[in-house]
Amino acid sequence: MSDTELHEDTPAPESELDEDDRLKPEFVSAVLEAVAAGDAEAARARVAPLHPADIADLVELTPAELRPALAAAISDLIDGDVLAEMNDWVREALVDALEPHQVANIAAELDTDDAVAIIEDMDFEDQREVLRALDPDDRAAIEEALSYPEETAGRLMQREMIAVPEHWTVGNVLDYLRADEELTTDFWEIFVVDPAHRPVGTCMLSWILRSPRAVSVSDVMKREQTLIPADMDQEEVALRFQKYALISAAVVDSGGRLVGMITVDDVVHIISEEAGEDILRLSGAGEGDINEPVLLTVRTRLTWLFVNLGTAMLAASVVGLFQGEIAKFALLAVLMPIVSGMGGNAGTQTLAVVVRALATNQLTESNTLRMIFREFRIAAANGATLGIAIGTGTMLIYGIPALALVIAAAMVINNLIAGLAGVLIPVTLDRLRIDPAVSSAVFVTMMTDVMGFLSFLGLATLVGIGG
Amino acid sequence: MSDTELHEDTPAPESELDEDDRLKPEFVSAVLEAVAAGDAEAARARVAPLHPADIADLVELTPAELRPALAAAISDLIDGDVLAEMNDWVREALVDALEPHQVANIAAELDTDDAVAIIEDMDFEDQREVLRALDPDDRAAIEEALSYPEETAGRLMQREMIAVPEHWTVGNVLDYLRADEELTTDFWEIFVVDPAHRPVGTCMLSWILRSPRAVSVSDVMKREQTLIPADMDQEEVALRFQKYALISAAVVDSGGRLVGMITVDDVVHIISEEAGEDILRLSGAGEGDINEPVLLTVRTRLTWLFVNLGTAMLAASVVGLFQGEIAKFALLAVLMPIVSGMGGNAGTQTLAVVVRALATNQLTESNTLRMIFREFRIAAANGATLGIAIGTGTMLIYGIPALALVIAAAMVINNLIAGLAGVLIPVTLDRLRIDPAVSSAVFVTMMTDVMGFLSFLGLATLVGIGG
CATH class of the missing domain: 1.10.357.20 (SLC41 divalent cation transporters, integral membrane domain)
Structure with a gap:
C-alpha cells in the first residue's frame, strides 16, 4: 500500500461554500445541470478544485438516480479519499457499480483503515475478488483487519506507522526516517517498542525535533501511554481519545504486541456520531441516516x-x-x-x-x-x-x-x-x-x-x- | 507562560478504572472516606497516580459539600491541567475559593487557551487581580484572547506555536527548534509565514522529519490550508476540524495575520458537546449539565x-x-x-x-x-x-x-x-x-x-x- 502523497488535500475554494462550509445550492445545481446536459467536461472542471470531503458531500447531495451519471463524469476525481468521506449507503451503491479490479486499485492507494471501510460492506464474493486483485502485502494487511469484529479498534486502525527500538538515539530515528522510502509520511507520534514488539513508550514528533541527535529515544519518550486493545469497541476507543485528549494511540493484540495505530481524525466522526445518535435512538428513529x-x-x-x-x-x-x-x-x-x-x-x-x-x-x-x-x-x-x-x-x-x-x-x-x-x-x-x-x-x-x-x-x- | 513539561500525562493505573474508563465507585468512596476521616495524606497518596482527566472526574463525582475538603487534601495535585478538564460549574466554585495569586500561578503554567478557560468565568474584579499578578507577556496574551467574544476561535486558540519564514530550509527549522529553549514543546504542525506574518503554508512534522536538511520548507509544506478567522464561532471551528480531518489549524486576525493555533484536542469536546446537546435542547432541558x-x-x-x-x-x-x-x-x-x-x-x-x-x-x-x-x-x-x-x-x-x-x-x-x-x-x-x-x-x-x-x-x- 503506497503512502498518500504530500500535497493532496485541497480545501474547496471559498466561493463554492456558504458560511457554514456547505456546498452552495447554486454550485450543486450547476454541476448537476452540466451532468444532465451530458457536458462531463464542464462538470469535471467545476468539481476538480474541491476538497475530497466536499466531493463526497456533492455525491450525497445528488439525487440517487443522477449519481451514476455524476460518478461517470468525475470518475477520476472519486478516489479513495473521497470514498472514505462518503456516507456508507451512498458509497456502497457506488462501489457496487465498480469492477473488483477498480476497487482494488482504489484500496491499494489507501491506509488500511480507509481500505477496510470500503471493502467491509461488500458481498463476500466481491470482497474475495478485490482481495485477490491486491498485492500480497496489502491483502495480508486488509485480511488481518477484517479478521477483527466490525466496529472494533482492529478495523479502525491503520498498520502504517513508525515503531523504533528503545536503544535508538534521536539521530538514529532521524536517519531511519530519511533513509527508508517505503515508510509512511503521515504520522504524529512514533512508538517505541521492546524486542518483543511491545510498546514501551510514545514520542511526539515535536519532542524529537527539539532534542539533540545524541539523546536516547527512551529519554524523550513518554512511558505512560494509553494502549488500545485491538478488540476494543470503537465507542470506547472514541471515549478514550476524548477523555485523554489523544492525537494517536498504539493498538495492541492480545499478547500486548503493537499491531497498528489509530489517529484522532479516524475517531472524530465516531465521537460526533456517538454523541448525536442518542437523540435518534431515544426517538426510535434507528440510525436516522437520511441516505438509508x-x-x-x-x-x-x-x-x-x-x-x-x-x-x-x-x-x-x-x-x-x-x-x-x-x-x-x-x-x-x-x-x-x-x-x-x-x-x-x-x-x-x-x-x-x-x-x-x-x-x-x-x-x-x-x-x-x-x-x-x-x-x-x-x-x-x-x-x-x-x-x-x-x-x-x-x-x-x-x-x-x-x-x-x-x-x-x-x-x-x-x-x-x-x-x-x-x-x-x-x-x-x-x-x-x-x-x-x-x-x-x-x-x-x-x-x-x-x-x-x-x-x-x-x-x-x-x-x-x-x- | 512556560511550556508544559514533557512527561506530565500519567494515565490512571488500570486498577482504579472500570472497563469504561470510569473511576470505580470503591476507589471514589475510599478517597472520600480518607478525606472525611481527616487523613489528607492517605487521600493524596491514592489520587496522585491519576491522570489529570481522572482527577477532574473525581472532583466532579464528589458531593458538592465535600469538595472543599477534598480540594484541600489534594491541593497540589489540582493543577491547571486538572482544572482545564473540569466541568465549568465545578471549576468555578473551586476557583472562587482560591486567592487571585494562586489562580495566577496556575494560569502561568498553562497554554493561553486553558488559562483563558479558567479566567473567563471569574468576576471582572477578580479577573483584573489575576491579570495583574501575571507577568507582562502572559498578561498581554490572555488579555488579547479575552478581547475576542466568548465561544470564538480567539478564545479557543493558543498563542504558543511555531511559525517560520518560507525561505528557510528544513535544516534551518531543525536548528531553530533545537536552539531556542523558550519555544513550545507540544505542537503537531509548523506554520510557514510571509514577511507580513500571513500564513502561506502548513507543514506536518513528519514531512520535515522525512526530508533532507537542504530541502526548502516551501517545497515540503502544503500550500492549501484551512485558516480559521479569530472571530469564528467555536461550533463552526469544530465542524471545520471534523469535515477536513484537521489536527491543528492556523488562526488569523482580520488582516490575515497568524495570531494563534487551535489543536484538535481543544475541539474534540466541542464536537461531542455540539452533537450531544441537540437531544437536550429538543427536550427543553437547556444545557442539561448535571453540575448546574x-x-x-x-x-x-x-x-x-x-x-x-x-x-x-x-x-x-x-x-x-x-x-x-x-x-x-x-x-x-x-x-x-x-x-x-x-x-x-x-x-x-x-x-x-x-x-x-x-x-x-x-x-x-x-x-x-x-x-x-x-x-x-x-x-x-x-x-x-x-x-x-x-x-x-x-x-x-x-x-x-x-x-x-x-x-x-x-x-x-x-x-x-x-x-x-x-x-x-x-x-x-x-x-x-x-x-x-x-x-x-x-x-x-x-x-x-x-x-x-x-x-x-x-x-x-x-x-x-x-x-
Missing part, C-alpha cells in the same frame, strides 16, 4: 411505533376504567391529556439529561443516588409550580374547587413519577448493560401516560366529581 | 414546561369542542389519546432525524425537497400500517365498523401531519436562523396533539358516532 433506503427506514420506525402503540393502548385501557365518570362529566376527558402530556414532557427532560450523563460517563455508580435526589427535587419544584398554575387556571375557568384541587394534585404526582422514572429507568437499563437511549423512552412515556390518567381520573372519582 | 445549580435547572425546565402547558391547553380546548359527543359516547375519550400520542411519536422520529441532518450539514437547500418527499412517503407507509392495525383492533374489540374506520383514517391523517410538520418546522426555523433543536418540538407536538384530537373527534362527529 426508505423501506429500511419504514421498518425501523414502525417497529418502534408498534411498541408505542402497545403502551398507548395500555394507557387507553386505564381511561377505559373511568368511562362511566367521563360520560357523566365530559370535562374530565378535556383535561386529562394535559396531565399525561405534561408528565411526558417533564419525563423527557429528565431522560435526556440522564442519557447524556450516562453516555459521557458523568453519571456513575458514585453519584447515582445524588442524581436521583437532584431530579426528585427538580420534579417537586416543577410539579408544585405547574400544579398551582393549572389548579388556579381550572378554578378561574370552570369555578369547581374540587376539580382544581384534583388536577393540581395529579400534576404534582405525575411530575414526581416523571422525574423518578426519568432517572431510575435509564440507570437500571444501563446497569443491566442495555443501551438506555434505545429503550428508556417507551417505559417513561408509559409511566407518565398511565399514571397521568390514573391519578387524575382516579382522584376525580375518589372525590366524587364524576358522580 | 438546581434552581437554575428548575428555571430552565419550567420555562419550557410552561410553553408546553400552553400547547396542551390549546389541544384540550379542541377536545372541549366535542364534549357533547364524548358525554354521549365516552369510548371516544378512551381512544383519542392513542391517535394524538402516536402522531407525537412519529413526529418526534422525523424531527430527530431532520435536526441531526441539519446539524451535520447533511440536509441543505440542495436536498430539502427530496427530504420532504422522503418523509412524506415514510409517513404514508407508517400511517397506513398503523391505521390498518388500530382499525382492525378497534373492530375486533368493539365491533363498531364506523368507529374502526374513523380511528384508522385519523391515524393516517395524523401520521402525515406528523411527517410533514417534522420536516417543515425545523427546516423553516433553520432558514430563519433559529436553532431548530430548541424550538421545533413544541410546534410539532402542538400540531400532532391538535390534529390528532381534531381528526379523530371531528370525523367521529361527522359520521355521527357520538350522536
Whole structure:
C-alpha cells in the first residue's frame, strides 16, 4: 500500500461554500445541470478544485438516480479519499457499480483503515475478488483487519506507522526516517517498542525535533501511554481519545504486541456520531441516516411505533376504567391529556439529561443516588409550580374547587413519577448493560401516560366529581 | 507562560478504572472516606497516580459539600491541567475559593487557551487581580484572547506555536527548534509565514522529519490550508476540524495575520458537546449539565414546561369542542389519546432525524425537497400500517365498523401531519436562523396533539358516532 502523497488535500475554494462550509445550492445545481446536459467536461472542471470531503458531500447531495451519471463524469476525481468521506449507503451503491479490479486499485492507494471501510460492506464474493486483485502485502494487511469484529479498534486502525527500538538515539530515528522510502509520511507520534514488539513508550514528533541527535529515544519518550486493545469497541476507543485528549494511540493484540495505530481524525466522526445518535435512538428513529433506503427506514420506525402503540393502548385501557365518570362529566376527558402530556414532557427532560450523563460517563455508580435526589427535587419544584398554575387556571375557568384541587394534585404526582422514572429507568437499563437511549423512552412515556390518567381520573372519582 | 513539561500525562493505573474508563465507585468512596476521616495524606497518596482527566472526574463525582475538603487534601495535585478538564460549574466554585495569586500561578503554567478557560468565568474584579499578578507577556496574551467574544476561535486558540519564514530550509527549522529553549514543546504542525506574518503554508512534522536538511520548507509544506478567522464561532471551528480531518489549524486576525493555533484536542469536546446537546435542547432541558445549580435547572425546565402547558391547553380546548359527543359516547375519550400520542411519536422520529441532518450539514437547500418527499412517503407507509392495525383492533374489540374506520383514517391523517410538520418546522426555523433543536418540538407536538384530537373527534362527529 503506497503512502498518500504530500500535497493532496485541497480545501474547496471559498466561493463554492456558504458560511457554514456547505456546498452552495447554486454550485450543486450547476454541476448537476452540466451532468444532465451530458457536458462531463464542464462538470469535471467545476468539481476538480474541491476538497475530497466536499466531493463526497456533492455525491450525497445528488439525487440517487443522477449519481451514476455524476460518478461517470468525475470518475477520476472519486478516489479513495473521497470514498472514505462518503456516507456508507451512498458509497456502497457506488462501489457496487465498480469492477473488483477498480476497487482494488482504489484500496491499494489507501491506509488500511480507509481500505477496510470500503471493502467491509461488500458481498463476500466481491470482497474475495478485490482481495485477490491486491498485492500480497496489502491483502495480508486488509485480511488481518477484517479478521477483527466490525466496529472494533482492529478495523479502525491503520498498520502504517513508525515503531523504533528503545536503544535508538534521536539521530538514529532521524536517519531511519530519511533513509527508508517505503515508510509512511503521515504520522504524529512514533512508538517505541521492546524486542518483543511491545510498546514501551510514545514520542511526539515535536519532542524529537527539539532534542539533540545524541539523546536516547527512551529519554524523550513518554512511558505512560494509553494502549488500545485491538478488540476494543470503537465507542470506547472514541471515549478514550476524548477523555485523554489523544492525537494517536498504539493498538495492541492480545499478547500486548503493537499491531497498528489509530489517529484522532479516524475517531472524530465516531465521537460526533456517538454523541448525536442518542437523540435518534431515544426517538426510535434507528440510525436516522437520511441516505438509508426508505423501506429500511419504514421498518425501523414502525417497529418502534408498534411498541408505542402497545403502551398507548395500555394507557387507553386505564381511561377505559373511568368511562362511566367521563360520560357523566365530559370535562374530565378535556383535561386529562394535559396531565399525561405534561408528565411526558417533564419525563423527557429528565431522560435526556440522564442519557447524556450516562453516555459521557458523568453519571456513575458514585453519584447515582445524588442524581436521583437532584431530579426528585427538580420534579417537586416543577410539579408544585405547574400544579398551582393549572389548579388556579381550572378554578378561574370552570369555578369547581374540587376539580382544581384534583388536577393540581395529579400534576404534582405525575411530575414526581416523571422525574423518578426519568432517572431510575435509564440507570437500571444501563446497569443491566442495555443501551438506555434505545429503550428508556417507551417505559417513561408509559409511566407518565398511565399514571397521568390514573391519578387524575382516579382522584376525580375518589372525590366524587364524576358522580 | 512556560511550556508544559514533557512527561506530565500519567494515565490512571488500570486498577482504579472500570472497563469504561470510569473511576470505580470503591476507589471514589475510599478517597472520600480518607478525606472525611481527616487523613489528607492517605487521600493524596491514592489520587496522585491519576491522570489529570481522572482527577477532574473525581472532583466532579464528589458531593458538592465535600469538595472543599477534598480540594484541600489534594491541593497540589489540582493543577491547571486538572482544572482545564473540569466541568465549568465545578471549576468555578473551586476557583472562587482560591486567592487571585494562586489562580495566577496556575494560569502561568498553562497554554493561553486553558488559562483563558479558567479566567473567563471569574468576576471582572477578580479577573483584573489575576491579570495583574501575571507577568507582562502572559498578561498581554490572555488579555488579547479575552478581547475576542466568548465561544470564538480567539478564545479557543493558543498563542504558543511555531511559525517560520518560507525561505528557510528544513535544516534551518531543525536548528531553530533545537536552539531556542523558550519555544513550545507540544505542537503537531509548523506554520510557514510571509514577511507580513500571513500564513502561506502548513507543514506536518513528519514531512520535515522525512526530508533532507537542504530541502526548502516551501517545497515540503502544503500550500492549501484551512485558516480559521479569530472571530469564528467555536461550533463552526469544530465542524471545520471534523469535515477536513484537521489536527491543528492556523488562526488569523482580520488582516490575515497568524495570531494563534487551535489543536484538535481543544475541539474534540466541542464536537461531542455540539452533537450531544441537540437531544437536550429538543427536550427543553437547556444545557442539561448535571453540575448546574438546581434552581437554575428548575428555571430552565419550567420555562419550557410552561410553553408546553400552553400547547396542551390549546389541544384540550379542541377536545372541549366535542364534549357533547364524548358525554354521549365516552369510548371516544378512551381512544383519542392513542391517535394524538402516536402522531407525537412519529413526529418526534422525523424531527430527530431532520435536526441531526441539519446539524451535520447533511440536509441543505440542495436536498430539502427530496427530504420532504422522503418523509412524506415514510409517513404514508407508517400511517397506513398503523391505521390498518388500530382499525382492525378497534373492530375486533368493539365491533363498531364506523368507529374502526374513523380511528384508522385519523391515524393516517395524523401520521402525515406528523411527517410533514417534522420536516417543515425545523427546516423553516433553520432558514430563519433559529436553532431548530430548541424550538421545533413544541410546534410539532402542538400540531400532532391538535390534529390528532381534531381528526379523530371531528370525523367521529361527522359520521355521527357520538350522536
